[in-house]
Amino acid sequence: MAAEFGRLRKGAVNTTVAAVVVAALAASQAPGVTTDGAGRKVTTGTQPSPDTPAADSATGNSPYYTDLPPLNSPNPAPSAGTTVTPAAGEAGIPATVLDAYKKAEAALRESKPHCNLPWQLLAAIGKVESGQARGGRVDADGTTLSKILGPQLNGAGFANISDTDGGAYDGDARYDRAVGPMQFIPSTWKWAGRDGNGDGRKDPNNVYDAALAAGHYLCRFDWNLADQADLDRAILSYNNSRDYLNLVMRWLDYYRKGTHEIPDGTGTLPSGRSDDGAGANPTPSPSPPASPSTPSSPSAPSSPSAPTTPPKPGGSEPGDGGSGSPKPTPPPSTTPPTPTDTVDHLEDAGTAKLTAMAGDTFTEKISARAETESGKAVARVRVRFTITGDTDAVFSTGEKVAAVLTDGSGKAVAPALRAGEDTGEFTVRASVVGRAVAGLDYTATVTERAADTLARTDDTALTCVPGGEFAERVEVKATYKGAVADKVAATATLIKAADDPDENDKGPYFKDADGKPVRTLTGLKTDADGLLELPKLYADDTTGTFLLRIATAGGATLTVELKVAAAETSPETPPAEEPTESA
Structure with a gap:
């Protein structure tokens, strides 16, 4: 504006x-x-x-x-019903x-x-x-x-911004x-x-x-x-x-x-504009008819100019398009170039590998340096960092774009990247604002949430009688490098043996939505505190010791013992003797 x-x-x-x-x-x-x-x-x-x-x-x-x-x-x-x-x-x-x-x-x-x-x-x-x-x-x-x-941003009284959208939004393929x-x-x-x-x-x-x-x-x-x-x-x-x-x-x-x-459509249309009416107003007012102007006085004849030196035979006047002498070189511009005008390219300023787990903040930040053609650093240049690709990652500001001024060493450091839940690679492009030079692309990788340790939250023995249900539910806590591992994917499987991870076909089981036995649960996730509580366990008629194995993304595993045994019965107490009557 x-x-x-x-x-x-x-x-x-x-x-x-x-x-x-x-x-x-x-x-x-x-x-x-x-x-x-x-x-x-x-x-x-x-x-x-x-x-x-x-x-x-x-x-x-x-x-x-x-x-x-x-x-x-x-x-x-x-008030309601009144004319606006x-x-x-x-x-x-x-x-x-x-x-x-x-x-x-x-x-x-x-x-x-x-x-x-x-x-x-x-x-x-x-x-x-x-x-x-x-x-x-x-x-x-x-x-x-x-x-x-708005009007064309063609530099005529406004900023000069060449088309950036092919006219998709503004219908103008020359200027924005x-x-x-x-x-x-x-x-x-x-x-x-x-x-x-x-x-x-x-x-x-x-x-x-x-x-x-x-x-x-x-x-x-x-x-x-x-x-x-x-x-x-x-x-x-x-x-x-x-x-x-x-x-x-x-x-x-x-x-x-x-x-x-x-009501919609009843607001007052604006009139005055900062550019004094240039461009297209929503409802331009018709101009009043112009009053006849007073004829101006004839201007005084100009004084004859001083005689010029006649051209040499066969030559031409400078600048007349002839072939006798070259056109004069226009005087150099007196406007000094801005720092942005001097930028020739962007260089990576030592950005390390960009990797983070879903939901975490990247420990490394992207750094780019603006340089002249000779490699000299350029300060006070605005560098725009833009996250592209199919990702929900953002900068720490919550946006997918950040603009940063280069410092005295020509370096611009982007805000920290924050990974979302989408895993895989995405790109961050660094470009110079207001200067058409090649940008730099940085690849960032988001890995799935992981845990490296699983532990039960209590040590209560898990026992059940044949055909019954376990009184206690299995609850575990997941951590990663000592910190809570939240929203980590997990599976729970009743396995055949410690060295045989195949699903068991007998012993304890979970129930699905229809009440049918299942011995493998997928799609589990730890909560915000890293906790995971499994559904209730049931036992069939098979007795013995069985194993439940819980595994998470990242390789953490925990094997839990489950015992199914008949209830112990205490020995019967002999009936007490009835007292006899004395003679």
Whole structure:
């Protein structure tokens, strides 16, 4: 989005109000926030930096709507059955859009409770980005009735972002455009997109998908949005503009005072934009007829230029396309290259083998170094790490993408990888943000959960009479290198002998769902404490000592003795003699 605030197209009154508001907000910036030389609001944290590339933001710094909140309070809400006035439409939020914001807040409360994302922040950003999906013009599933597209990011007053999606999202195969009610650019949506309405798709034009994606985007760096400094960082990462931050905060404060639901499609369409109307507005107003202009006075004749030296015979003037002399070399650019411009390639910076058990955090981190063509390290370059492949692994931030600035040695270290439950290999690609150089691929492997030790939780003898049932259940605890081994796959088999692991065909047994005897159980798993309690055991009519063997992934085994014997009977006591009567 453009860095400058632009003119507010709401008339003289709103323009005056806007100026006062922006001035006041600029004069009372939140703690931890400073202004750079270009007038952009930046924070003292590492994310985002003042030179954050537009391609690494949610919106590509596309234009946004500059309408200010109404001066009146957002409450009370209009009573049922009354006509929604323009003022009420401005203050309210369309029902489906509001529902999407609240559902996204609830989802983030579950997945990232430390982030403290308020739905009012999503509402504030949604208002500034698209006027709440053009006043709630969405269908029953939350998809906008027509696409909401920003202007081409072709460098003409905006960022220059060449096409990254083949026009799949924005319909433009030359340049990217911001898409949907939360205005994601395609390259960001590719990794940040979410399925918020459970239809199996990630659609930036769906307000449920877009709101959930925006929530995850704002929470991706383990920020606590209850902290003003982190809140500022998060908003600036969405659009790196001081004016944008001020405006979003204005709407956030307004919605925190209370708001109300209005019917879909009745919200007020936005008007003023930060780029002063460039690009496609949802409902462009017809321009008033131009007044006849006053003829301008004829300009004074220009003074004759000084005579030039005539060309040599047979030659041509410099630069006239002739063959007499070469065209002059254009003067070199006076703009110094950025650090990103000097990067020629990425090198691995000593990353060790990446292996972890399912559910564990990888002990090794991925390191990449940005270098010039001559091999010199390049600092302050943003490197993006992206997890690809069929895997549920994520970074420690909970996301599949992380962007890190290189340090003084040119090295960027990705956040720790956290394995999910999917086993096998996946790839992490390192690439330079804003620079088309070859990326680096790192292979990571997730192995199944394992245990190396099994032990019974008590030493009670396991005995039973023929045809009876064992009073005690078998319970074991699994550990791996001394730590609890949770969710480890296990099997339990009644075997023939210690040196014969084949299933026994007599003696103790378990019962299946139909009550039939079974002597092998599969699909068992230890619980969160590494415990596994087996179902009740029964005995047939065979007596003797039998063996139960429990085995887990990773090679841990335990053999348990089971005894089936007839109940012992105590010797009968002779009947007592009856007393005799004395004579």
